[in-house]
Amino acid sequence: MTRTRKASMIAALAVLPLALTACIGGGGSGGGGSTAEGGGDADDQTLTIWHYENDDSAMGQAWAKAIEIFEDEHPDVTVEVEKQTFEQIQKNAKIVLTGDDVPDVMEYNKGNATAGQLASQGLLAPLTDAAEENGWADKLAGSLATTATYDENGLMGSGEWYGVPNYGEFVGVYYNQKMFDDLGLEVPTTLDELEAVMKAFKAEGITPLAEAGAEYPMGQLWYELVLANADREFVDSYQLFDGDVDFHGPEMTAATEQLDAWIKEGYVASDSAGLTAEDMGVAFMKGDYPMMVSGSWWFGRVVAEMQDEWGQFNFPGNTLHAGSSGNLWVVPTNADSPSLATEFIDTTLRPEVQEVLAQTGGLPVAGDASTIEDPKTKELTENFQAILDEDGLAFYPDWPVPGYYDVLVSELQSLINQSKSPDEVLDGLESAYVDGKADLLGE
CATH class of the missing domain: 3.40.190.10 (Periplasmic binding protein-like II)
Structure with missing residues (x-):
């Protein structure tokens, strides 16, 4: 069953200690959660997702399809979707993810200053093993994978996988x-x-x-x-x-x-x-x-x-x-359900989810553009392809x-x-x- 609600990070911030004195180590687990690499789920009955896509957007429709598939395959798991805004996550993620009340998987901006910074501070779990097991590198070849990997300084383009994009x-x-x-x-x-x-x-x-x-x-x-x-x-x-x-x-x-x-x-x-x-x-x-x-x-x-x-x-x-490639799905280090989170991420790369992106103008990374019939969607996709043809991102x-x-x-x-x-x-x-x-x- 899906539970969808609009969530304010103000509420999450209110439960954090007034003084954050813990030292965050690179990739280590903090609080009572588990990391995505190794270790099981502290909670295998609930998957909490944070994202900031409008329901009518291509991504919003695609994520809804991914959730539908995930629920069909995990009937005993409750999926809780909490809607944030881009600004809330951009400004407050570092503080919120230091605590224990964090999502299992969330949409986050890519780049050195955002995902790279959180990864270098140990707030995101490395996903390299999951990437290899699920063949994500094969689906995100070349420049599409640039934003998925970060080194120990949080610089993109090399190092561990810390996120997965599934659209352009x-x-x-x-x-x-x-x-x-x-x-x-x-x-x-x-x-x-x-x-x-x-x-x-x-x-x-x-x-x-x-x-x-x-x-x-x-x-x-x-x-x-x-x-x-x-x-x-x-x-x-x-x-x-x-x-x-x-x-x-x-x-x-x-x-x-x-x-x-x-x-x-x-x-x-x-x-x-x-x-x-x-x-x-x-x-x-x-x-x-x-x-x-x-x-x-x-x-x-x-x-x-x-x-x-x-x-x-x-x-x-x-x-x-x-x-660039689109925003990343990331797994916080303190997530309670990291294995469910990586399963959900893999679901977003399924052909049926990528097809929703293709038909709604979402610029899929693993879809079939030849199936697009709507003229405006085709125009958008052709404009994007023209940029890719010139290595223009x-x-x-x-x-x-x-x-x-x-x-x-x-x-x-x-x-x-x-x-x-x-x-x-x-x-x-x-x-x-x-x-x-x-x-x-x-x-």
Whole structure:
């Protein structure tokens, strides 16, 4: 039986001790739980899942299918699904997972600053044995597995498996076809054409871009502009520390100055500094804005809620794009039911679950794209494939170092508010990056 409820991490935080004095060792078990590698379940009757996907999204529908399969095969196990938000897990996971009241398996953001940080602090159980037993490496070959493994410093791309992605994702541009048609505008294929489209909308008193400065969207727009001026060498230096990054070099300077110019031109709403991703998405789907630069994870909701005709295109002119494998399923070190958790993770890679992702625009990692019939889903998948064909996934701007998400949000809010110049924003981003990199590498 599935029990679904919305859960606030505030409740979980309230039961933690006021002083957290335990020292967390790499990969060790804490509290009364068991690790996923070796050891059995302290509780083999309950599986607690945390995730933050909307029920209408491709991932939400796929996870529901995985739960249905799991329950059919485990009739004596109660599955408890607790809905969090991305922000709750992003901000509070480290504190919550130090305690004993933790989920058995949860959806978590990938990258050095998130899954890598928790893995290096011993808060996530290694899954390497389960990966080998279940053949996960064969299903997640190449770059798709990059975000699944982390070394002892929490750097992705090598070491133990600490998570499993089962879909892909990328950032593109959603657009309102009716609003484009009303002004006789075509889909832009270059950055210059995109600026011309935005200028045309602004001339009609329409703010071109739905945006959100209080959460991730503005950072992704900024990063797309960085990537418009960057190459793979820059990405590897920035994301994997394979070289030095010049924050006042041509890539970041051009991007930040261009975004600053767009803000001054009114292409981004002046109140967007305080808006959330949800605010942005709802406003776009209502028809308040003609374009929204954001991820493929919005696809299911746009299909369900958008009334006007709409479409999607890749960020014009770019060969590199924000994107990666999807979020990870991870198992906390203190989980009570780690073996049930790894069974559930494996279930999400089943063909029938991957088929749900394929048919709903979820970009499956182990599905059959040739079965897709819906034209919008096919368009999304073809856009993603075009990026893969150019080896164009460049991860996300907040990944490199712990805490960088909040820094990026704060600095770009300052740009929206025009309280900092582009140079000052870059100074703030550089300082946090350099310090975080030194901490990670022990320099």
